[in-house]
Amino acid sequence: MIPKDPTQVRQITLARARIPNMRRLDVAREHGAWRVFERVLADHVPPETIVDEVKASGLRGRGGAGFPTGLKWSFVPKDSGKPTYLMCNADEGEPGTFKDRDIMRFDPHLLLEGIAIASWALGVHDAYIYIRGEFVDEARVLQQAIDEAYQAGWLGENIRGSGFDLHITVHRGAGAYICGEETALIESVEGKPGRPRFKPPFPAVEGFYRCPTVVNNVETLATIPVIIERGGAWHAEIGRPNNTGCKIFSVSGCVKRPGNYELPLGVSLRELIEEHAGGVRVGTKPKVVIPGGSSAPWLTEEHYEIPLTFDDLAKAGSMLGSGAVIVLDESVDLVRVAWRLAKFYAHESCGQCTPCREGTGWLARILGRIVEGRGTREDLKVLEDAAAHMAGRTICALADGAAAPVLSLVRLFPELVHQRIVGKAA
Numbered sequence: 001m002i003p004k005d006p007t008q009v010r011q012i013t014l015a016r017a018r019i020p021n022m023r024r025l026d027v028a029r030e031h032g033a034w035r036v037f038e039r040v041l042a043d044h045v046p047p048e049t050i051v052d053e054v055k056a057s058g059l060r061g062r063g064g065a066g067f068p069t070g071l072k073w074s075f076v077p078k079d080s081g082k083p084t085y086l087m088c089n090a091d092e093g094e095p096g097t098f099k100d101r102d103i104m105r106f107d108p109h110l111l112l113e114g115i116a117i118a119s120w121a122l123g124v125h126d127a128y129i130y131i132r133g134e135f136v137d138e139a140r141v142l143q144q145a146i147d148e149a150y151q152a153g154w155l156g157e158n159i160r161g162s163g164f165d166l167h168i169t170v171h172r173g174a175g176a177y178i179c180g181e182e183t184a185l186i187e188s189v190e191g192k193p194g195r196p197r198f199k200p201p202f203p204a205v206e207g208f209y210r211c212p213t214v215v216n217n218v219e220t221l222a223t224i225p226v227i228i229e230r231g232g233a234w235h236a237e238i239g240r241p242n243n244t245g246c247k248i249f250s251v252s253g254c255v256k257r258p259g260n261y262e263l264p265l266g267v268s269l270r271e272l273i274e275e276h277a278g279g280v281r282v283g284t285k286p287k288v289v290i291p292g293g294s295s296a297p298w299l300t301e302e303h304y305e306i307p308l309t310f311d312d313l314a315k316a317g318s319m320l321g322s323g324a325v326i327v328l329d330e331s332v333d334l335v336r337v338a339w340r341l342a343k344f345y346a347h348e349s350c351g352q353c354t355p356c357r358e359g360t361g362w363l364a365r366i367l368g369r370i371v372e373g374r375g376t377r378e379d380l381k382v383l384e385d386a387a388a389h390m391a392g393r394t395i396c397a398l399a400d401g402a403a404a405p406v407l408s409l410v411r412l413f414p415e416l417v418h419q420r421i422v423g424k425a426a
Helices: 025-030 035-043 047-057 069-074 099-106 108-122 136-151 182-189 218-230 232-236 269-276 310-315 334-348 354-371 377-390 398-412 414-422
Strands: 084-090 124-131 167-172 213-217 246-253 259-264 288-290 324-328
Touching (some): 025 108, 025 136, 035 108, 035 218, 047 069, 047 232, 069 108, 069 213, 084 108, 084 182, 099 108, 099 136, 099 218, 099 246, 108 213, 136 167, 213 218, 218 232, 259 269, 288 398, 334 398, 334 414, 354 377, 354 398, 354 414, 377 398
Parallel strands (some): 084 213, 124 167, 246 324
Antiparallel strands (some): 246 259
């Protein structure tokens, strides 16, 4: 059940970001940074206790897939004889998503503490932050925070006399969207081209250099300290069953107040857009809402009251994804939007799978012809057929993401494509 007054819910990851100079360790410490990790070390909290609390919290991955975090942690074998690694996915390449960037930019010690607690729970001694190559300032801020943490004794060898060692390395990507997929990310850190692996085995069993590896999103890891501080039961009371806690929604597009809004899962699209983002610029309701980043199927005004949860959006035929809510009003050319997204996915395909390598190019070229006024009536059928035969037929979900906006356009707004083809639209 969502609390009646969401303002009473502690803003889990964004509250401290509003405090000036939170990048600095001394300021962060004044506001509670590293306090939970300090208690974990001092009390020598059993790792399984932390895993159990994360399970009890109901926390689901905030990067897109929504897989239960505690369950993922429990998959790590305890007797493999190999080191276990933790990878923080800070690639954040999904168009419309900008929440992780704010966490790293304004409160890096919150993320580092989450990594440290997770590492203790998983027996990790080497953790990596794989950060998007374009995030130059954020990588610098993270490295400065890591350096301060080493100097203060929060990272390194025998931390605070506990016997626990932990090293964190910032690994900068090279601008590839596909490296947001966890196995492509691992391949990239290993120095190989970023291409997804076949699964199984899953990374928790065979990941980085074929060792057990957990890959978690920035927002996911930044939520860990408050869960351990207040308990899994506290977190589970926020939001809705199976969709617990707060979520950062990155709202962009045709709204009056774009930005990041952290709210309990289950808030409606209407409340998020009207009460928090100030409403749409043109009209009273959006023409299209893309609720989970550009790869999510589109929603229309009939979904305006839908609760923003993993499960409710799945039932509606879309997905929560990264929580990037892109709002498009009556002023937007939806055919051109679909074309621009098709071009993006065609450019970002790693080329490993034929349906994706060839299909994304087909979609971009056909939509390009239609936008330029050179389309034919047959193109509408070919678009839908090609997109439908891409989804679910590749190693990773990039082809599904490329197909989603095209299928949304031709199924929800076929008249717009028809108008373009017969020359009735500019």
